[in-house]
Amino acid sequence: AVDGGERGVNAFLHVNTEEALAVAAEVDAIRAAGGAAAEQLHVLAGVPIAVKDLIVTIGQPTTAGSKILEGWHSPYDATVVKRLRAAKMPILGKTNLDEFAMGSSTEHSAFGPTRNPWDLDRIPGGSGGGSAAAVAAFEAPLALGTDTGGSIRQPGAVTGTVGVKPTYGGVSRYGAIAMASSLDQIGPVSRTVLDSALLHQVIGGHDPFDSTSLPDPLADLVAAARVGNIEGMRIGIIKELHGEGYQAGVENRFNESLELLKQAGAEIVEVSCPNFQYALGAYYLIMPSEASSNLAKFDGVRYGLRVLPEDGPMTIERVMGATRAAGFGAEVKRRIILGTYALSAGYYDAYYGSAQKVRTLVQRDFEAAFAQADVLISPTAPTTAFKLGEKLNDPLAMYLNDVATIPANLAGVPGLTLPGGLADEDGLPVGIQLLAPAREDARLYRVGAVLE
Template sequence: MGNIIRLSAAELAEKLRSGELTSVQAVQAHLDRIAEIDGGDRGIHAFLHVNAEEALAVAAEVDAIRAAGGAAAEDLHPLAGVPIAVKDLIVTVGQPTTAGSRMLEGWMSPYDATVVAKIRAAKLPILGKTNLDEFAMGSSTEHSAYGPTRNPWDLDRIPGGSGGGSAAAVAAFEAPLALGTDTGGSIRQPGAVTGTVGVKPTYGGVSRYGAIAMASSLDQIGPVSRTVLDSAYLHELIGGHDPADSTSLDEPVPALVEAARRGLTGDLSGLRVGVVRELQGEGYQPGVQARFDESLGLLRAAGAEIVEVSCPNLKYALAAYYLIMPSEASSNLAKFDGVRYGKRVVPADGPVTIERVMGSTRAAGFGEEVKRRIILGTYALSAGYYDAYYGSAQKVRTLIQRDFAAAFELADVLVSPTAPTVAFRLGEKLDDPLAMYLNDVATIPANLAGIPGISVPGGLSEGLPVGIQFLAPAREDARLYRAGAALEKLLEDSWGAPLITQAPELAAATHGGAA
């Protein structure tokens, strides 16, 4: 099992195509890993549901097609047979979709999200659904109604959020690939603190149909992996136009795998890399800043031109985001009322009216952080305050978009630390929402502007992973893969091995030895 689960998705796919391994072997190895380290009081708790029977059935189908040979085998997707995990905010037929909330406990979707339908069509076995902050509201996966996920690098620390389950599953070798959603950094920030690769595609580049909405103008589905090339393969698979999503871009998916392979040459000649003045310095831990500075040196040595750019309105991004996001969330979550969707709680005493049922249901079904954001958003949208709060935040959003447009006149990609700190301890910031929100200060601007971003492992600080973020103009996702893959190779060459191999057995010792 040990060798199988440590293969990248691209390496595993090649061994499946060559017949060196079977998909059933690959899926079973990952299921065994999940059984070994995911449960118990000190388990990773990356998964809310494990989909073993279906995953093995799909794997057996892929193996049978390959064994038979012919046109059907030739037509298989390059990732066919490679197992994947799916964030439990993305609806799937045959598995519960809970959004990490008691409101949807045990709910079974009657349809697949578009990205899930594409994964099924390509015959990637789905290992199960991963944990998240309730309705994707959080930066630590501590707000899940089903308990927190632990960081595989240190079981007493958070794996980021809201998609900590997907990142932890990939980091802990429970899955080679996963899907996440990114509203303000929920793919990239977990990637940074778990030493994985996380990508937020251009808004509209991947269909949102079937992702339970938090903030519709900000949400985006994207890949989680251990290498940039693996994310490129998955991104190409799930990307493309979807008539079911009114915000979907009607244009071809860029050649992302080709861009990643070009980056793996380590040559960045002619690439202009802009260092964002406002996304470093004060508030960033010294170790995070040191790893960032080292990465800049490697990029410069590889032929990139390093220029400093300024986006002065980014200082307002966090405030604008925490008006726009709660406002849209309060609207999107209005349907969970005990009448149309979700659980229903009938008051124990007094008259049973729609108003009282709605109140009882939402009080019992939503957690503290969800209630906080609904209240904030409802207030911001209320009569007399709309222009002062939500309207003003949208104006700031426009200014941020203009800042990025000006910056991209000077640089092909922008670079910054992904998160200002390494993973903090479980419970450390639960009682301080404002401190928790600051974890997304570097990732939020991309969602406000609709541009793509990628986080790649940038080294260690205090023995914990640090992430390096690249941003590119809308529709220029390929630039991310070139720059990200190049930095990945340059750093791994300097370390002598991938960062993930430097982990202290990724919590395996806690569970009785290495896998």
């Protein structure tokens, strides 16, 4: 039994074939005419792209996977979308996600789950399961995702695709509906490392509309993906991010990747990041805290849904209450409650305050590790894709999927996942994660292109 379209995958919430075909036709005409205009076309001109429905677009609805935004149209394009349009990349449609990007399975979407193209009974990861599934199912060659705690990398791992969370500030967040502003990053989803580099080069670089955007020019990531040599590079295995708790087939593919890197001339070292064990706990305080504040704007007045109370006085507070009760799903409500609790007077120091201290410790662990290694490596997720419904009623089990991806968000460092082969037990894709120091995204592409 499958729901939704696309042979049951249900990756898209909205498809915009007409506009996509019009842009493709425009590119064809420019190419056919030749001359300077044809030469100036970007290499990705005419290559269609799917966009996670957390990123706002003119001409297509943006829902964030939530009933509260159903039917809402943004009056402006996100900066990344403007850059896609400037490169003449047809925007194929908007992809499914866990509501407001909260989840690891895409089952928390208000519009039904996306399914993993490798096995329709399994989850495609989350929150960006739609983008990863669209690329894995050959529905789109490229997609955009957002990654707050792993939502680009974990779906990439379980669908056998490539995904990159850029350095914090490396890609503009302007027009990405904010979940946790200090952690969110937009990034590429693709089938090859070079494709991600090409897309990253289109969307990256400074944007005055994002106050956290890095001022420095974007490095040549495409060139890095084409170096084809990692001789003498030091690759650090993070001791705390493999072994116990990781599926045997995941470990096997991980160990094979280390062998491949050695054969390519890299030096493999082991590093220890002792504070990573607290990262998940800190994330699930910081993320809901920021989300509870960011989601306050969905008040039934400014955007989307408005539900009026059935009886009694029509005060703004009661309209807000009725709208949020009907418009938000269970996971979003859970996190708003968690976040407002963690931020409330009397608890602030104990919860939010100590989580921020852990964040500093995680950053220091990374600094120490990067003194010993140029790039760090781990499995991207502890297991292959699990079955739909398996973890839906157990939030803690769901949260544990992010154990290897979250540290990068807490520290703002870039991470890439690439397919490492199929697990022996179940024949499902395994993801290998590479991490680099902030602003050194190029290293991920250099190593990733050799490993893939």
